[in-house]
Amino acid sequence: MKSQTIYSSLLLCILIFTHFLTISAERCVDILDPTNPSDTVIIDCPPTTNNDVYVKHQTSNFFEVTLNCSATAALCNNIKEAFNDAGKEISKVLKLKQIIKVNATFTDFNNAAILGSASSARYIPLTSDDKIIRRYPQALVKQFSLDVHPEYNDYDIIARFNSAQDWWFRTVNETIGSDQFDFYAVILHELIHGLGFSSSWGNYIELADNQNITGLTPNVNFNDDSQFEGFTERIFDKYVKFIPNGVASTSTYYTSQLNESIPIGTSFNNISEFVTQIKSSPQWNYAEFALLSAITNGSLTFTPAKNTSCNDEIYLESSLNPYVQGSSISHVSLIYESTSDFLMKYIFNRGESLEYLVQRGGNYSSPIGPRILSILETIGYETYAYPNPIIPTYEC
Ligand SMILES: [Zn+2]
Numbered sequence: 001m002k003s004q005t006i007y008s009s010l011l012l013c014i015l016i017f018t019h020f021l022t023i024s025a026e027r028c029v030d031i032l033d034p035t036n037p038s039d040t041v042i043i044d045c046p047p048t049t050n051n052d053v054y055v056k057h058q059t060s061n062f063f064e065v066t067l068n069c070s071a072t073a074a075l076c077n078n079i080k081e082a083f084n085d086a087g088k089e090i091s092k093v094l095k096l097k098q099i100i101k102v103n104a105t106f107t108d109f110n111n112a113a114i115l116g117s118a119s120s121a122r123y124i125p126l127t128s129d130d131k132i133i134r135r136y137p138q139a140l141v142k143q144f145s146l147d148v149h150p151e152y153n154d155y156d157i158i159a160r161f162n163s164a165q166d167w168w169f170r171t172v173n174e175t176i177g178s179d180q181f182d183f184y185a186v187i188l189h190e191l192i193h194g195l196g197f198s199s200s201w202g203n204y205i206e207l208a209d210n211q212n213i214t215g216l217t218p219n220v221n222f223n224d225d226s227q228f229e230g231f232t233e234r235i236f237d238k239y240v241k242f243i244p245n246g247v248a249s250t251s252t253y254y255t256s257q258l259n260e261s262i263p264i265g266t267s268f269n270n271i272s273e274f275v276t277q278i279k280s281s282p283q284w285n286y287a288e289f290a291l292l293s294a295i296t297n298g299s300l301t302f303t304p305a306k307n308t309s310c311n312d313e314i315y316l317e318s319s320l321n322p323y324v325q326g327s328s329i330s331h332v333s334l335i336y337e338s339t340s341d342f343l344m345k346y347i348f349n350r351g352e353s354l355e356y357l358v359q360r361g362g363n364y365s366s367p368i369g370p371r372i373l374s375i376l377e378t379i380g381y382e383t384y385a386y387p388n389p390i391i392p393t394y395e396c
Contacts, residue, residue: 021144023047024133026125026232028150029219034119034158034193035109037325038204042221045124045150052098052142062096063087063191066155068105071163078169079106079161079183085171086187090195093368095382098142102194103155109162115181115348117326118159118190119198124150128238132252135219135234137196140380157194161186170353178351185354188367189343196379197344197372199329200234201251201290209275213323215287216294218255228266228274230259235379240316240329241301242293248301254286294328295321302375309383310374317346332371341369 028045031037055062065083069076083104090096103121120137128134139156141149161183168180176182200218207213218237221229233255240251261283268274278284293299300318304311315333331346340361358367377383 021129021146022127023146023148023150024125024127026133026221028125028153029123029135030153031119031121031123031158034117034160035114035326037119037202038208040219043122045122045152047148048151050145050147050149052145055097055099057095057097059096060091061087062091062094062098063100063102065102065104068103068107071106076106078171079104081171082169082184082187085184086191089188089367090191093366093373093383094195094376095384096143097145100139100142100156100195101154102157102159102191104159104161106161106163108164109160110164111162112164114162115165115186116159116161116190118157118194120194120196121155121158122153123234125232126235128235130238130252132238133232134238135200135232136380137194137198137234139194140196140235143381157191159187159190159194161190166350168353170355176351176353176356181348181350182353185343185357185367186348188354189348192344192368192372192376193330195376195381196234196236197330197375198234199236199240199251200232201237201240201294201329202325203291203323205271205275205278207325208271211275214279214291215284216290216323217258217287218251222268226268228262228264228268230264231255236302236330236375239303239305239375239378241303241313242290243299243301244289244292244296249289251290254290257283257286291323294318295323297333300329302378304371304374305378308374308377309370314371314375320346336369336371339369339371340364341371343367343369344372 027042030041030043033039067080122138123135124138124141125133126136138152166180167183168176169183201216203213203216205217218231218233220231223229233251237251241248261278261281297319300316302314302316317328317331317333320328327346332341332344334345337345338360342357342361354367373383
């Protein structure tokens, strides 16, 4: 009798700790250039036995950065130091178990509007607790310590920073100039995208056919025979709600509807044929509703899981009209600009250092605010208790 009790409690523990995630037969998606989300490669990632090395939980920086930098040695050193500080800051709030490898490049974007960009280097399909296959960022999958996991990319996060900007480094003993951007603040922001603060919804399919944008979809999949295999959300999207004309629906519902638009397995000769057929289906309405939400203030939310750092609905960026791929959706709304959650708004202003923004946001002891933490917790990261505020009483 006693041993039976032990077996049943052991079984319960196993059920609890398997995290409801199972490996899916789908292939992985590698992002080649974070500034161009359409630049992806579908890649085989066969099940691989976990041989991650044990990392001491006292490790102060879980981020290992390979920096490609052709600027002066002094500038490249400042960049390295900023990465080191950012890695430590994130390691203070996220309870990480495995090293996160970052491939970072400091290069001229030939586009003055962009400061930097980062993405998970590989998105890995796993079956979530609602039996739906979604793509998870590799950095997060590593933290799940699955016994067998889809094969990993060499890097977890791919990041690029624009060398043509006038950067300020807090480690250099000068106050920020009115034309400068705080490099450290931008690194923190970009690493959080790389950890999985990123939606799959975008304007890819109409863009690929040079058509006007009338709708948004999650990433679309075709197999090697050019057969439609449906749309796939990211884990971030599981918690996104679209609210066109005041009616809230989940991203998961819209995705399931779009997956009814064309029979799975239908072959297409080219992208134009596919775009024409899906736009003539009644389900294209959902793509239009997604776009309407993404360009209407207050019409796009993220619902955090219970018992995370913030349990309120979090508004996502939906003020930009026309829609801007990379800025709309995958950021918090500008209503949080002067709060402790300023870090994940889509825009940084010249002359504003991270220290200034932290002060303005309520002077909490971490620049990673409770809403940002809550989103990371909801998609699956463990966190340490939210750092105590200095002043005033913490609220979200
Ligand atoms: Zn961003």
